[in-house]
Amino acid sequence: MSVPLYQAKAEFFRMLGHPVRIRVLELLQDGPMPVRDLLTRIEIEPSGLSQQLAVLRRSGIVTATRDGSTVVYALTGGDVSELLQAARRILTEMLTGQNELLNELREAEVISK
Structure with a gap:
């Protein structure tokens, strides 16, 4: 099977x-x-x-x-290196998105005070 x-x-x-x-x-x-x-x-x-x-x-x-x-x-094989590089790119995108969200939250906190 x-x-x-x-x-x-x-x-x-x-x-x-x-x-x-x-x-x-x-x-x-x-x-x-x-x-x-x-x-x-x-x-x-x-x-x-x-x-x-x-x-x-x-x-x-x-x-x-x-x-x-x-x-x-x-x-x-070289595919492992490509996979690790792809993971690095994905993490960078994810963290960039989180950083942008964090900045928005900080800005909203400043405005609400």
């Missing part, structure tokens, strides 16, 4: 729904990175990072390759 597309999309977005996973994906946009570098850039315990990397790896959104004792992670 196949999963409806909307359900598969919901699962995909749930998989992305963790701040550490998003941060890892943002960092990997610049290219492959060893775990030790990810640990330096993300303030998290090694076991926590390992858990989040495993989720990303299982989903197929990142790959892991071993170079001696070093494990290097990379994005599987």
Whole structure:
């Protein structure tokens, strides 16, 4: 039995729904990175990072390759970068709209005094 597309999309977005996973994906946009570098850039315990990397790896959104004792992670494709950029644009639009509303509320407060 196949999963409806909307359900598969919901699962995909749930998989992305963790701040550490998003941060890892943002960092990997610049290219492959060893775990030790990810640990330096993300303030998290090694076991926590390992858990989040495993989720990303299982989903197929990142790959892991071993170079001696070093494990290097990379994005599987450029679409992830495009998705993160789209999210940034959407958030910018949302926050701009909220800022405009906040300004209107402040102006209305000044007028009513």
